[in-house]
Amino acid sequence: MKNLLIASTSTVYGGTYLDYLAEEMAELFKGTNEIIFIPYARPGGITHDEYTEKAASAFQKIDKKLIGLHTFKNPAEAINSAKGVFTGGGNTFVLVNALYHFEAMQPLREAIFKGLPYMGTSAGSNICGVSMQTTNDMPIIYPPSFKTLGAVPFNLNPHYLDPEPDSKHMGETRETRIKEFHTQNTVPVVGLREGSWLRVTGEKIVLKGKLKARIFEQGKDAYEVESGTEFSNFKV
């Protein structure tokens, strides 16, 4: 029975790191006081130690201890015996490359399907999708594959941004990019705005937070779903 919290961002505008998720985090990880942190995405290039320290201080507020996966000799084994896992944001290419390099992708997938409480923010949410192919990140490293955990039957686009009507920028909008994805792929995409998250319990997937999410399916116009929508009830 799956048990996941898939968040668009770690930090909402005006807030502090993970503060808006504190209640949900406490609920997700209620069964354990020790959580493994996957720091591989290295936002801004910070070290694994620095990143773990930052995340640990947010978890201290809900009385949980965080241990960096990089401190284990055998990351795959550490995942196998973990009671909870949190993967932070950063660069999705760097994250996915490291998960493959340390042979942790498959053990993480298996653990999640067996019920491991898992939380992801941003890049850590991207990898919950079928593939990382709707990330916003730069391809700063070449991973062995774009395939990810497939913990949900669609892809995520975290930090989803609406087009700015007054923009003079000629680069593609986020919606255009996702439409281009659908010229090559059939997997649906959930655009999660900052402050939104998905709560997965078993086969039930619910949109939470105050905002709507934007859904992209191949061959259909994009559409909005309200907070509280059960994704399990409609075919994405």
Next chain:
Amino acid sequence: MKNLLIASTSTVYGGTYLDYLAEEMAELFKGTNEIIFIPYARPGGITHDEYTEKAASAFQKIDKKLIGLHTFKNPAEAINSAKGVFTGGGNTFVLVNALYHFEAMQPLREAIFKGLPYMGTSAGSNICGVSMQTTNDMPIIYPPSFKTLGAVPFNLNPHYLDPEPDSKHMGETRETRIKEFHTQNTVPVVGLREGSWLRVTGEKIVLKGKLKARIFEQGKDAYEVESGTEFSNFKV
């Protein structure tokens, strides 16, 4: 003796497709009336035919005929005998994947180093760099490599965007993304704003258009260079 025009965008705000580049295009391609168009990047997923038609109508204004590379049985041979090549924008992953698939990447590189007049916009400019790893595009297809033409000794970031001081968005700025690139790579990056282009003649590389460009080197603060700057005169 290299001969390239590497533009940030095909279209500037308020303009029409390629209009601001007409004079430079005419100068670049003055030795030929027939140019091969590489439509592989498929912006918005349009077909190769549709894209070639669009580009051809802009080239008609400077009395040049454009022929889509997709209409040749053997793209590599077509490149070998081309008198001029233009690669349009779109998705860089799709473009690079197709260039490798049709075995056209290496012939194009060799032709450029022998003096083939080459013009690129957006994704077509990205591939002039050492790698495509500073593209803004989504990884909607998995190419066999991120390595590109290396026609210039640095990478490009077309459509370069300055951070918006009033933004409430928590996703990474362009500058942050490029800094993350430099945690993994040593190649310098030229951030080309929309309306800027590089003109390469032999070993001389000059920034053109009205705007400054932003230069990113590993281990240094990013800095601005004025239009007219010769990139050949400073080490990037």
